[in-house]
Amino acid sequence: MELSDLDKQIVKELQSGLPLVKRPFAVLARRLGISEEELFQRVQALQQAGIMRRIGAALRHHKVGFTANAMIVWQVPEEKIEEVGQMFSQLPEVTHCYQREELPHWPFNFYTMVHGRNREACEQIAARLSQLAGISNYRLLYSVAELKKSSMKYFMD
Amino acid sequence: MELDHIDRRLLNLVQSEFPICLEPYRVLAERLGISEQEVLDRLEHLMKQDIIRRLGGVFDSRKLGYKGTLCAIKVPPDRIEEVAAVVNSYIGITHNYLRDHEYNMWFTVLAQSPAKVEQILAEIKQATGIEDIINLPSKRFFKVLVNFDVEDNRD
Secondary structure (H helix, E strand, C coil): CCCCHHHHHHHHHHHHCCCCCCCHHHHHHHHHCCCHHHHHHHHHHHHHCCCEEEEEEEECHHHHCCCEEEEEEECCCHHHHHHHHHHHHCCCCEEEEEEECCECCECCCEEEEEEECCHHHHHHHHHHHHHHHCCCCEEEEEEEEEEEECCCCCCCC | CCCCHHHHHHHHHHHHCCCCCCCHHHHHHHHHCCCHHHHHHHHHHHHHCCCEEEEEEEECCCCCCCEEEEEEECCCHHHHHHHHHHHHCCCCCCEEEEECCCCCEEEEEEECCHHHHHHHHHHHHHHHCCCCEEEEEEEEEEEECCCCCCCCCCC
16 A cells, blocks of 8 residues: 555654544644545554554563563574464464564574563573573573653654 | 553453444443443543553555564663664654663664665764664564453452
8 A cells, every 4th residue: 555645744743642532633644734524534444554553652671560571582593483483473472473583793683572470481491482482592681770661753853 | 650441441442343434432432331421531631641651553564565673772871761762753663762782772763665774773873973773674573462361460
């Protein structure tokens, strides 16, 4: 689906937030100079095309008790990437799962994020993943501080 | 702030089952058995408390034409704040974490092309004088899940 200028404007409005009023789309439509109905049709089209995944809330995780997050970096042989990716992404403890390029001095090519109440919980998850996948070369990099966490603002530059 | 069981159910609903319709808060109210006004009041309160950091559209960056990468930079401990200020100044750098590793500052970059990513990294190198940045573009995406079940989290 090719995004029109109007679609980009809609993305910009929706990413900045859905108003907390009874008819939120009516408020956004007024800002965009279109009807509520037209806006809602475009929103549905964006969703059907998979461009908009959902409308939803992002929480501050540490405020609801998920304190430790560990990035686990893995060295996975190329021929096992598919299998390990499918396996890890099915586990509820794994919130992010990516294959990434590797560098000569940084051989890790597979990345998972896990969240737990504390470091021991993260270590147990890592040990379980390692055993499941049969991958023994991995490191846990714990977050020590959150320096920035924001939602992406598209089409702003 | 103490969350009651309605807040917790509301938080779960607005994370993963937010209804896309003209009157979404009325639908949420029906599901929770409370008034629409109470849904709006509770959401406003949860936002003021910064428990909800944003309620809005969640987009697929790849389908919007953006490229994503993960980068790490080796920052001397006494320069963390200063370097973070430079890194965090970019809109496309949405997440930045200090981690317990030699490469200690890890951030994600979203930009409309790999060249734009390189330009941002070059600017960071120039502004900080730190050359040691690793750039790890994603090759294959398997999963992103950002919802957390808050209902049985009462400690």
